[in-house]
Amino acid sequence: xxxxxxxxxxxxxxxxxxxxxxxxxxxxxxxxxxxxxxxxxxxxxxxxxxxxxxxxxxxxxxxxxxxxxxxxxxxxxxxxxxxxxxxxxxxxxxxxxxxxxxxxxxxxxxxxx
Amino acid sequence: xxxxxxxxxxxxxxxxxxxxxxxxxxxxxxxxxxxxxxxxxxxxxxxxxxxxxxxxxxxxxxxxxxxxxxxxxxxxxxxxxxxxxxxxxxxxxxxxxxxxxxxxxxxxxxxxx
Numbered sequence: 001x002x003x004x005x006x007x008x009x010x011x012x013x014x015x016x017x018x019x020x021x022x023x024x025x026x027x028x029x030x031x032x033x034x035x036x037x038x039x040x041x042x043x044x045x046x047x048x049x050x051x052x053x054x055x056x057x058x059x060x061x062x063x064x065x066x067x068x069x070x071x072x073x074x075x076x077x078x079x080x081x082x083x084x085x086x087x088x089x090x091x092x093x094x095x096x097x098x099x100x101x102x103x104x105x106x107x108x109x110x111x112x113x
Numbered sequence: 114x115x116x117x118x119x120x121x122x123x124x125x126x127x128x129x130x131x132x133x134x135x136x137x138x139x140x141x142x143x144x145x146x147x148x149x150x151x152x153x154x155x156x157x158x159x160x161x162x163x164x165x166x167x168x169x170x171x172x173x174x175x176x177x178x179x180x181x182x183x184x185x186x187x188x189x190x191x192x193x194x195x196x197x198x199x200x201x202x203x204x205x206x207x208x209x210x211x212x213x214x215x216x217x218x219x220x221x222x223x224x225x226x
Binding site: 004006031033035040041043044045048055058090100101102103106107 | 145149156158159162164205215
């Protein structure tokens with residue numbers, strides 16, 4: 001079992017650009033959540049996808065959007081990047097919407113310059 | 114709204130000493146509680162969780178946490194730490210039905226020889 005895999009591991013983008021991050025959930029999991037972890041902070045919930053729909057959303061602007069595919073993998077898109085979007089982006093997968101155990105990937109380190 | 118407070122941002126201890134990492138939460142509903150560990154440049158790994166039942170939960174590597182509803186706490190303890198326990202520890206809460214995790218800001222445990 002490969003667990004939760006994220007790609008790429010590191011990324012450098014320029015202000016104003018757009019970025020797409022990818023996540024493959026743990027085998028058997030159907031729910032994917034995305035979190036942003038700024039330096040020195042705890043992860044903050046961005047949104048959750050279940051059955052290919054955004055089911056919950058945290059306090060993030062519309063520049064942050066996502067998608068879930070029929071195979072349960074997911075993408076996080078961020079438009080019009082700001083310096084403040086620099087962070088570790090974590091994907092977590094779980095079974096069903098109720099969170100009794102979420103498994104996290106290694107994360108994608110995004111640096112905006 | 115739910116929130117999590119980790120009272121100590123850094124905890125330095127000597128090897129084989131006991132340690133307690135404190136976590137308090139606020140919520141108006143029943144909650145699930147979690148401790149995650151993050152090693153440098155890695156994602157989050159679930160250490161232990163409280164869903165229901167016994168208020169004392171244990172991990173396979175000697176950590177334990179006790180759910181105290183009256184004090185709204187879920188402190189993490191280990192009677193004797195190892196160098197390899199050096200990491201950042203995050204306490205998190207979920208109301209279960211929604212699935213998103215609310216994290217504290219983390220506590221950096223530094224075990225010195």
